[in-house]
Amino acid sequence: MKFRIRNRTRLWINLIVSGAFIALAVYGWELPVETVIVFLVICLVSLAAIMGLGVLAGWVLRRLRQDSDP
Numbered sequence: 364m365k366f367r368i369r370n371r372t373r374l375w376i377n378l379i380v381s382g383a384f385i386a387l388a389v390y391g392w393e394l395p396v397e398t399v400i401v402f403l404v405i406c407l408v409s410l411a412a413i414m415g416l417g418v419l420a421g422w423v424l425r426r427l428r429q430d431s432d433p
Contacts, residue, residue, distance in 0.1 A: 419433050 385399060389396060389399060
């Protein structure tokens with residue numbers, strides 16, 4: 364019997380599990396909430412930078428292909 368979980372459901376399950384792990388880290392290891400927020404901001408800025416570099420690389424490659432076409 365094959366059981367498949369849809370991608371959208373899998374995403375929400377992963378988000379809930381990640382949130383539970385962070386909540387347990389705050390509760391169990393007495394991690395300050397400010398530290399969690401700082402790490403979240405660092406992760407979001409890093410993700411935005413990586414996405415921006417990807418968009419820039421795609422734009423450059425597109426321009427190079429347009430310039431090389433006769």
